[in-house]
Amino acid sequence: MKPIRVALLGCGTVGTEVVRLLTDQAEDLTQRIGAPVEIVGIAVRRPNKHREVPEHLLTTDAAALVKSDDVDVIVEVIGGIDPTRGLLLEALRAGKSVVTANKALLAEHGSDLFEAADASGADLYFEAAVAGAIPLLRPLRESLAGDRITRVMGIVNGTTNFILSAMDATGAGYAETLEEASRLGYAEADPTADVDGFDAASKAAILASLAFHTRVTASDVYREGIRAVSAADIAAAKGLGRTVKLLAICERVVSPSGQESVAVRVHPAMIPRTHPLASVNGAFNAVFVEADAAGEMMFYGQGAGGAPTASAVVGDLVAVARNMVASGHGPRESAYAALSAQPMGNTPTRYHISLDVADKAGVLSQVAAVFAEHDVSIAAVRQEGRTEDASLVIVTHAATDAALRSTVDKIGGLPVVRDVVSVMRVEGEE
Ligand SMILES: NC(=O)C1=CN([C@@H]2O[C@H](COP(=O)(O)OP(=O)(O)OC[C@H]3O[C@@H](n4cnc5c(N)ncnc54)[C@H](O)[C@@H]3O)[C@@H](O)[C@H]2O)C=CC1
């Protein structure tokens, strides 16, 4: 049996675990694939750093591995756009199949990679790029290919979920929890990608592209991270039997005239503590998928960390290797629907607004008038008087995000409003 020769690009948190799995499972993998997998080179940036991998395989020349005739498959776990984009395009153009965990690259340049793969007949697999170990992209690309998916919603960033869970459970501070997430190998090399929602937005773009058979890039995704989530927001959510999660929401939108588009967004949201996503804690991820025939499905598991992510990478490598043994191919890009992206301002959302107001007659009616002016309907109001001021909590019905924002802006400017304590979207309830 001719071995499947693999070059690994990058040997950090995920890469070292990929080497470990391929080494520990070598015999089983040979049986499962029908040929042995052989690592023929590992491209690293710092060769002198201590790693539990065979030193003779290390090189600093990733480009040479990509060009080598002795390599069949490239596994990329460097991350980022440069130099990975050029390296993977070159590999695919040369007919070398690629397994990557790189959501940032796929969300920006996925179509270029797919085109290169299609042209040469190479495979492109990327299960680890979204929700780490959880099998999610393969179900979307393959198992659900016969259905019509209408919505994908979930928690897809382990680092921010780790932080928000800790803030909710113990009141832990933001900075110390982020440090811990980095130490545990969940955070990106630059953790601002996590906390500012870029990582989740890349994942949302990939999910929407696969779910709706269209091309969605990171720039089509509305994005807010968790930096602005305060202890007051968490407390306000708790007071209402809710918790705060960073959600990625991908929806198929059908206009009254039947025109279809997609709405893709990432932002913190309050969800009821009884919602299944509320009990997803730490670096765990969970994603709901709704499809016409299948109904609702939930995918849950470890969304970050070296070993869980390596599980998905090696699973993809097995798929590529099996295709090679059978002289077959994995799925191609499916983007025929060519749907446009709906701007966030037009997307219906619901808001929770918590205000400190003057405690005197007529305040509630002034605030309510602003809602009416913007055609935003109020679902619930709670007012608690104190001595000279009062706390006013309002939850709206669905309205366009633009109308809700204008409402909040105008309310913030009312002389009777002393402070806008917390404003957050609400999801997961009627
Ligand atoms: N850590 C995690 O939980 C997950 C990571 N991913 C993705 O996996 C990829 C790798 O992530 P990690 O292993 O966490 O990152 P990491 O930062 O631990 O490892 C990346 C390694 O690539 C090396 N590198 C940088 N430029 C290089 C070059 N030109 N040639 C060779 N090596 C180079 C770095 O020195 C580093 O050791 C990223 O795309 C990330 O988004 C995906 C899912 C989960």
Ligand SMILES: N[C@@H](CC=O)C(=O)O
């Ligand atoms: N930084 C990411 C890693 C996995 O994709 C996360 O925290 O989820």
Ligand code: NA
């Ligand atoms: Na996955």
